[in-house]
Amino acid sequence: MFFMGLAKKACTLLVFLVCLLSSTLVVCALDSIAPSVLIQEPQTVSSRNNMFTLGFFSPQNSTNRYVGIWYMSKSFIVWVANKNNPLTDSSGILAISENGNLVVLNGQKQVLWSTNVSHVASNFSAQLLDTGNLVLEDRITGEFVWQSFLHPSNTMLQGMELITNKSTGEKVLLTSWKSPFDPSNGRFSFGLEVRNVTELFVWEGNSPKWRSGPWNGMTFLEIPRVSSSNSQNRLVMKEQEGSLRLSFYLGNSISAVTLVSQGKVERRLWNSQMHVWELLKTMGPSGCDVYGKCGPFGICNSQSSPICSCLRGFEPKNKQEWERQNWTSGCVRSEPLLCERVKNDSQTSKIDGFFMMENVKVPDDAQVLPSYAQDAADCQTSCLKNCSCIAYAYETNLGCMVWSANLLDIQSFSYGGVDIYLRLAYLELGIGRRKMATSLIISVSIGTILITVSGYFLWKKCSKQKGEMQTQDKRIMTLKQVHVPELLLLDFRKLATATNNFEIANKLGQGGFGPVYKGKLEDGQEIAVKRLSRSSRQGMEEFINEVELISKLQHRNLVRLIGCCIEGEEILVYEYMPNKSLDAYIFDREHQNLFDWGRRFNIIEGIARGLLYLHRDSRLRIIHRDLKASNILLDKEMNPKISDFGMAKLFGGNEDQANTERIVGTYGYISPEYATEGLYSEKSDVFSFGVLLLEIVSGRKNTSFYEEAEFLTLLGFAWKLWMDDNVIPLIDPQIYDPMFHKDILRCIHIGLLCVQELAKDRPTMASVISMLESEMMDIRPPRQPAFTLRQTMSCAAEQILDNNELCSINIVTISNFQGR
Incomplete structure (x- = not known):
């Protein structure tokens, strides 16, 4: 063994000397670092399969140098050594020190990082394994005395383990980068939490920000299984030496889990054909996934507005805070449970039940009960016998779970999840009220019969007259056909009072539907009142269409319809958006300085999420068909909300494209296939989104180029600059900052993908959101957009040009705009 170690050291030194003595610059392809061997730029160490490389790198937008490991290219760094002590120049050295540790030195031979192993020896060497694991090895015994897999950065590779010691609580965690350009320790960490059950957590400092749900022996309850069909693809949890260890395997595929700087966990798969990392799933603190978003006994539903509500039998602890959408105080029980009533010597005969x-x-x-709770019935009995048990659930693989403390971090899903049984007082279950209701029903029934008989004879005596309400009755019947019983019907007089008789001072704007006014109801609620203009070509069809669609949609990025009025005319009542619409800011030089890049990106992301909900996540499948800046409203916190569903269309479950002879929408935002052939689909909205994205980045309207000699639209201008690799003139000077150049460039790239001429080339909104959220995702290059370059043609008669009249352009249509 000793002589084999000497031979290995001699070979390594020989290779290194050959590299140094070469007449040209050579990057050595070593897979190990022996004592006395110095790795300096541009030298690297490669794994034997040439997949992983150890060497020096600089993050984008940074001049600091670090020693790290990357997979295939430096665009995906999986581990960093001196992440908290960067090199300031290229004089760094990676070597085995005299005491046997692997170290990173600067030009003054100061130690910036070390494996810091005690009791080391001079016969140690470092090797980069094919798994991406960098190990410090005793060359005589072959023992690993240190390994990077036990000291991870922000990325978990296959075979790496997240570890938690059940006795000491010590953990092997992922730690986020401080920013995409700074690999020093960030605010977030990710690892296993072992208590009554085992879960994955994201922490911000010591505070939990996201959790996975309990481990049931095969997967975590709120995370889909890696695969249900391939036995090679699996999560593995094992207990060893008093520690729980979690790892994952995807067969022959290369996969990685990364904790990004915003605290989200991204799972990626290497596409060997395209040579890119594909984003498979994003988890982490966002929206309802934020830990304890709605406080104790609150439940979060991302498809509701507001997203937080109290559990049945509970009410807000602080109603004023809840009205301000601050839900952290949570909810309190409305009716005491039986045990509490016994303490207070009140009614004790009515036992609790479960909802x-x-x-x-x-x-x-x-808390998981012992195996004596064999099924859900045993679980319920055990909970009911215990005064401290306030809820239970039975999961086949995990068994009986019970809760005795505040119920925290509950989220409602449209599918999946687990059924929870909440313990409630007798009265909260509705049982106690039934007997009281029986006598009331009998009394009401007798009264109803008497009133009906009297009304019948009164009706027989009255002549059958057709009054002015005939038209209104027709409206009411039509409205009932759309099946929105929850919609609030408001009378015209109340709306007139709320808007001070539709005073011009309260007018917020004018749309195709008609004027919009600000109002305030008697209870103080501020509203926006949209009144159908008599000169508008929109009528009952568009009115009913908007009522039917938007009343059934609930999403934070869709404007909420409060009610409508059908007394004499059609009126829609919305939640009031104090900051009006997006076009009032991005196209107005006086207000553009209020919109920095961070705010614009949040608006872009919010619009994208709203569209994804319409296309894929809502109960309905809807194409908006009129997405534009003026139809994006901004709430008091400048969050975007998509509005105006008068032109929207509902798709069936198997439909993905439709045709119409009536082209609606706004010039500049309409996709080419819709404008020329009447074909519309999700990709029509994607095109409109791409136009809107480029308008937000540039601060210019797509149709503001009609006087330009070269460009027909903003799309043509953007495409020319993109092809010239010079997009800075496209970016609004109010937002440009070299620090955000990469993010803005990515958004322009996505915008150009969305406005490609062929619908099949455009991405879906799900892909758009993945590209917006991912900082390392490789994005394919765009193809030339529609409506780009102005093409001139010779006129048939020269004298027409002499008279300064214009030639027609066959590829451009002229729309006949009509009020909506």
């Missing part, structure tokens, strides 16, 4: 909540994320801090 089932379907498809929810189980609350934090679950």
